[in-house]
Amino acid sequence: MAPRKATKRTAKKAAARKPARKSAPKAAVRAAGAASAARYVVPRAEFERIVERILKFSRAEETEVAVDATTDALTRFANNTIHQNVAEQGISVSVRAVVDGRTARASTNKTDDESLARVARAAEDLARLQPPSKNLLPMLGRQKYEPVRRFYPATGAATPQDRARAVKRVVDLAAGREQIAAGIFSTGVSQTSLATSSGLFACHEQTRAEFSVTFLDGDSSGWAKANFGDISLIDPDALAESASRKARESRQPTEIPAGRYTVILEPPAVLDLVGFLFYDFAATAVDDKRSCFTGRIGKKIFGENITIWDDVYNPLQAGPPFDGEGVPRQKVLLVDRGVPKNLVYARGTAKRLKAKPTGHGLSLPNEWGEAPLNLVFAGGKTSTEEMIASTEKGILVTRFWYIREVDPYQKILTGMTRDGTFLVENGKVTGAVKNFRFNQSMIEMLASVEALGPAVRAAGEESFEMVVPAMKVRNFHFSEVTKF
Amino acid sequence: MMEDWANLALDTAVARGATYADVRVIDLRQRELSTKNGQVGTLVESESLGLGVRVVANGAWGFASTDRLTKQGIEKCAAEAVAIARASALAKLHDVVLAPEQTYVDTWQSPFVRDPFRIPVDRQIGLLLEADAEMRKVAGVTIAETGMVFRRLEQWFASTSGSRIHQLKMQSGAGIVASSFAEDELQKRSYPNSFGGQHALRGYELVEELDLVGNARRVAEEAVALHTAPQCPEGVRTILLDSSQMGLQIHESIGHPIELDRVLGMEANFAGTSFLTLEKLNKLRYASDHVTVVADARLEHGPGLGTFGYDDEGVPAQSTDIIRDGRFKGYLTNRETAASVGEKRSNGTMRAESWNRLPIIRMTNISLLPGSWKLDDLIADTDDGIYMETNRSWSIDDRRYHFQFGTEIGWEIKGGKKTRMLKNPSYSGITTEFWNSCDAICSRDYWTLWGTPNCGKGQPMQTMGTGHGASPARFRNVRVGIAFSR
Numbered sequence: 012m013a014p015r016k017a018t019k020r021t022a023k024k025a026a027a028r029k030p031a032r033k034s035a036p037k038a039a040v041r042a043a044g045a046a047s048a049a050r051y052v053v054p055r056a057e058f059e060r061i062v063e064r065i066l067k068f069s070r071a072e073e074t075e076v077a078v079d080a081t082t083d084a085l086t087r088f089a090n091n092t093i094h095q096n097v098a099e100q101g102i103s104v105s106v107r108a109v110v111d112g113r114t115a116r117a118s119t120n121k122t123d124d125e126s127l128a129r130v131a132r133a134a135e136d137l138a139r140l141q142p143p144s145k146n147l148l149p150m151l152g153r154q155k156y157e158p159v160r161r162f163y164p165a166t167g168a169a170t171p172q173d174r175a176r177a178v179k180r181v182v183d184l185a186a187g188r189e190q191i192a193a194g195i196f197s198t199g200v201s202q203t204s205l206a207t208s209s210g211l212f213a214c215h216e217q218t219r220a221e222f223s224v225t226f227l228d229g230d231s232s233g234w235a236k237a238n239f240g241d242i243s244l245i246d247p248d249a250l251a252e253s254a255s256r257k258a259r260e261s262r263q264p265t266e267i268p269a270g271r272y273t274v275i276l277e278p279p280a281v282l283d284l285v286g287f288l289f290y291d292f293a294a295t296a297v298d299d300k301r302s303c304f305t306g307r308i309g310k311k312i313f314g315e316n317i318t319i320w321d322d323v324y325n326p327l328q329a330g331p332p333f334d335g336e337g338v339p340r341q342k343v344l345l346v347d348r349g350v351p352k353n354l355v356y357a358r359g360t361a362k363r364l365k366a367k368p369t370g371h372g373l374s375l376p377n378e379w380g381e382a383p384l385n386l387v388f389a390g391g392k393t394s395t396e397e398m399i400a401s402t403e404k405g406i407l408v409t410r411f412w413y414i415r416e417v418d419p420y421q422k423i424l425t426g427m428t429r430d431g432t433f434l435v436e437n438g439k440v441t442g443a444v445k446n447f448r449f450n451q452s453m454i455e456m457l458a459s460v461e462a463l464g465p466a467v468r469a470a471g472e473e474s475f476e477m478v479v480p481a482m483k484v485r486n487f488h489f490s491e492v493t494k495f
Numbered sequence: 496m497m498e499d500w501a502n503l504a505l506d507t508a509v510a511r512g513a514t515y516a517d518v519r520v521i522d523l524r525q526r527e528l529s530t531k532n533g534q535v536g537t538l539v540e541s542e543s544l545g546l547g548v549r550v551v552a553n554g555a556w557g558f559a560s561t562d563r564l565t566k567q568g569i570e571k572c573a574a575e576a577v578a579i580a581r582a583s584a585l586a587k588l589h590d591v592v593l594a595p596e597q598t599y600v601d602t603w604q605s606p607f608v609r610d611p612f613r614i615p616v617d618r619q620i621g622l623l624l625e626a627d628a629e630m631r632k633v634a635g636v637t638i639a640e641t642g643m644v645f646r647r648l649e650q651w652f653a654s655t656s657g658s659r660i661h662q663l664k665m666q667s668g669a670g671i672v673a674s675s676f677a678e679d680e681l682q683k684r685s686y687p688n689s690f691g692g693q694h695a696l697r698g699y700e701l702v703e704e705l706d707l708v709g710n711a712r713r714v715a716e717e718a719v720a721l722h723t724a725p726q727c728p729e730g731v732r733t734i735l736l737d738s739s740q741m742g743l744q745i746h747e748s749i750g751h752p753i754e755l756d757r758v759l760g761m762e763a764n765f766a767g768t769s770f771l772t773l774e775k776l777n778k779l780r781y782a783s784d785h786v787t788v789v790a791d792a793r794l795e796h797g798p799g800l801g802t803f804g805y806d807d808e809g810v811p812a813q814s815t816d817i818i819r820d821g822r823f824k825g826y827l828t829n830r831e832t833a834a835s836v837g838e839k840r841s842n843g844t845m846r847a848e849s850w851n852r853l854p855i856i857r858m859t860n861i862s863l864l865p866g867s868w869k870l871d872d873l874i875a876d877t878d879d880g881i882y883m884e885t886n887r888s889w890s891i892d893d894r895r896y897h898f899q900f901g902t903e904i905g906w907e908i909k910g911g912k913k914t915r916m917l918k919n920p921s922y923s924g925i926t927t928e929f930w931n932s933c934d935a936i937c938s939r940d941y942w943t944l945w946g947t948p949n950c951g952k953g954q955p956m957q958t959m960g961t962g963h964g965a966s967p968a969r970f971r972n973v974r975v976g977i978a979f980s981r
């Protein structure tokens with residue numbers, strides 16, 4: 012697979028560079044097993060030491076230090092056996108210097124004095140070598156943050172044996188049914204801190220557990236995935252059971268013609284589509300006229316049943332309560348009953364556009380401004396079973412795959428169905444169908460939602476985790492069919 | 496010192512019971528610059544030094560990595576890799592067996608003329624701002640963006656088989672993009688390619704040869720002109736693809752399906768599997784007679800993002816036939832999987848993103864060998880067609896049958912002449928049907944070894960650069976326009 016669309020990828024990368032990061036795709040860490048689980052990978056005192064050394068070495072007018080430490084482990088299986096099994100541990104010290112109205116960043120993973128002095132100097136030298144920047148604001152001083160609980164000791168303490176034992180149960184289940192299982196079980200800890208020479212000091216630590224499983228059954232497949240901070244919320248056996256059932260039920264798919272269908276999208280399918288909207292809510296994107304909300308703010312473009320917040324404080328969300336500059340994150344109502352209402356703002360963007368910062372800035376310097384990383388959709392009360400029962404003819408979609416943007420303003424996305432696509436007739440699932448390619452405008456789709464399920468924390472592959480419901484959508488555009 | 500660290504890790508792994516181990520110490524340096532609408536955007540330098548140990552113990556795999564490069568840190572990391580391998584053995588079906596490989600003690604470096612890290616940053620920013628300003632001189636341009644990225648990767652490989660391999664790779668990339676929003680449409684043009692432009696294992700000379708400033712005006716004018724161009728029609732047509740779009744077409748519909756780990760189901764949960772099942776080897780007519788594709792990691796193929804001296808399990812760079820005169824001839828293999836296709840030896844495609852990632856099967860340079868056509872002659876030979884340039888969207892199913900691509904711009908060909916501009920071009924098809932419809936490929940004069948800097952694969956995800964040499968080519972009876980159909 013090749014990369015996602017540039018804006019999203021770059022915004023995510025900018026987000027990941029600093030504490031603004033939410034999930035931990037590059038989270039690093041050591042296996043808690045050998046680690047016999049020191050609760051924190053790097054003690055708080057070490058963070059403070061690094062910050063203090065950088066601030067001492069820096070000769071810049073203002074200095075910002077971000078320290079990220081991660082330990083991560085991932086047990087991977089395929090063909091009913093563990094074929095890859097990895098652990099990592101890493102730290103990143105990133106320094107932003109301001110010299111004479113100019114700013115730049117340098118980072119290292121070496122924490123000895125000589126390296127810390129060198130990285131501080133590198134940031135200053137880089138900053139000097141550029142024209143002054145227009146919208147640079149003084150660094151923030153001390154801030155107050157609403158606490159969020161995102162660290163679960165049991166997740167951090169998971170061992171390679173714990174993961175292998177769960178995987179063993181799953182592959183035994185597969186073998187017993189003459190199916191083939193593939194997937195991952197991963198656990199990790201990430202810690203982040205941000206400090207400035209003006210007295211800001213922000214800290215956050217969180218754990219992450221993820222289980223994803225695919226069952227293959229001859230010509231068919233089924234899939235399930237979960238991602239939580241708390242490992243006790245992950246039930247590998249139940250996920251495997253669900254993937255196994257979908258694989259079995261999607262055997263011998265029939266080909267039905269492409270066209271416009273009513274679809275019932277399970278939460279991961281919804282997530283991987285609506286996730287493509289996240290950067291469109293950035294004030295910078297609208298100001299640059301690259302957002303699909305350009306000229307559409309305040310207009311009712313979606314259905315009455317579509318309401319979207321960005322809310323890092325939602326208990327199903329993850330990530331720190333501060334942004335890349337240390338601004339406290341606010342809960343923002345982005346779409347109110349079908350009307351795009353508010354955008355998110357970094358400090359610099361807010362100043363330029365005469366608005367208030369919302370705590371969604373990416374680490375500086377960057378060209379993207381800000382992004383909401385904790386989308387939460389309002390859900391409904393219709394269960395997936397009720398959606399099926401009320402459908403005369405439609406398609407039930409487990410998930411989508413390889414979604415890319417075809418047109419940025421109509422927000423047309425293309426992609427494939429994958430791992431369990433079913434025909435619904437007269438209120439019942441009547442069989443499996445071959446996978447479709449879709450080309451579908453998100454503006455049109457969110458104006459065509461007939462029913463919503465309860466919003467859940469969903470995990471997919473195209474977007475980071477968000478809180479979204481299952482949806483029943485009319486006139487969804489499947490344009491072609493593939494061979495399986 | 497790097498060698499000492501590697502030896503310490505190997506010794507520790509063996510002492511803990513590993514029957515095989517290899518170690519990569521990697522020292523990575525990166526510089527990223529970008530501008531948007533006359534302002535510097537990103538300006539970042541970063542470095543990362545660490546070590547990864549891969550072991551077999553109890554017949555199963557383990558891997559651990561660390562950036563705590565003390566005696567204690569390295570010993571702990573190697574011991575952890577062995578502990579993880581023992582955990583893997585809890586769900587083992589067979590012992591790991593590796594195809595034999597010689598031991599090598601060698602050093603290799605990608606050639607470059609000008610070290611991009613020694614070019615002052617203000618000069619690099621100056622060049623980008625000049626191209627940025629040039630694009631904004633065109634009325635209607637709403638976003639001008641430019642960027643450069645440089646990577647220096649130095650690596651020490653050591654294995655319990657006795658190999659000791661030192662490699663240094665210098666990578667440069669640069670590109671520009673003009674976007675234009677008008678009424679209800681956003682159009683863009685990139686140069687020399689989307690995905691941040693062109694990327695290669697070269698020095699700053701690559702950036703200088705691209706002439707970003709000299710191309711800025713044209714790119715901007717085309718982005719604006721697209722608004723008034725007619726929509727690409729829908730139907731079954733003859734298409735010509737430029738060499739950069741050919742590069743991505745090869746990547747998605749040849750490069751990924753030939754990865755043997757996908758074929759064997761090892762990527763089933765994430766990247767997917769492959770239609771190219773084992774019985775198709777030497778049998779399948781993948782493409783028309785005109786098509787010959789190689790996987791070539793050797794320097795003589797060119798300074799691509801898939802060029803190296805040795806892969807990340809110590810196997811020397813090779814050239815492998817993938818498609819020869821249309822016939823499917825070979826997969827990308829590693830030491831663990833080579834035997835499953837009857838090979839005695841890996842063809843050298845194991846690559847890791849950095850010290851904290853496990854090497855996995857990866858594309859090297861997957862290239863279409865040139866044909867004999869001049870581009871002007873090919874256009875003159877085409878009665879009714881569409882010439883499509885520069886990728887804009889791309890998607891393919893998880894077995895790599897059905898794809899759809901959109902490009903930034905198209906040109907109508909009528910009666911052997913390139914005529915009017917078309918907006919929103921797209922085409923779709925089934926991999927083998929599409930490649931079998933190729934009836935002409937342009938010559939070496941039009942061949943470029945493109946760099947795709949960010950191919951994602953594996954769990955945890957790894958981003959890797961791959962190379963794709965191609966020249967423009969013609970395909971018959973291709974479905975066009977469906978991405979925008981209602």
Ligand SMILES: [Zn+2]
Pocket residue numbers: 012013014746751949950951
């Ligand atoms: Zn790829």
